[in-house]
Amino acid sequence: AQKVTQAQTEISVVEKEDVTLDCVYETRDTTYYLFWYKQPPSGELVFLIRRNSFDEQNEISGRYSWNFQKSTSSFNFTITASQVVDSAVYFCALSEAWYGGATNKLIFGTGTLLAVQP
């Protein structure tokens, strides 16, 4: 069965601190995809990144970086020098590869609420 665990329910940091959001996943598929979404107070889910299971290279985008480790089934997200605008709920999600005729539904974790204090 597929499952995503985000053990951190809430994290509070002070602006400019670095913060890491943990994501651990379970799947029996050899091909799968991992995602991170951000949900700001306005409510919509904003796509941040997609990673496939064959690409373990870490990714950096500005202050955001992602560490994908298949050995520990983890896909952690780090925000460097956090800002108040980073305050949001962050969701990690997993999907199987889609070979036509199936569905690419996302399996979500419960989310981590990040509060960045000024």
Next chain:
Amino acid sequence: EAGVTQFPSHSVIEKGQTVTLRCDPISGHDNLYWYRRVMGKEIKFLLHFVKESKQDESGMPNNRFLAERTGGTYSTLKVQPAELEDSGVYFCASSQETTTGTDTQYFGPGTRLTVL
């Protein structure tokens, strides 16, 4: 380009009433998904349309929920009659067609449904 839009943003109804939620996907996106988040829980898949066809409706809770996507454009999700446990945030997402691999789903702001 306009993103995924959902209407209404909030709905408060009495138990036993009917509510219809609407989703307008990104123009040109054949895939349309409905998800639901019950308070404090994870976001759960409800169903998936490819154009006007239901590809997978395995996540629909019961037959009080009816989703349609006439003409392959916007979609509606009707709950009739609503029960207390239907309260939550209903998200819609859309993506471009893909035949293999995966797609990236873009989400709307959600409809917050409260059943009293």
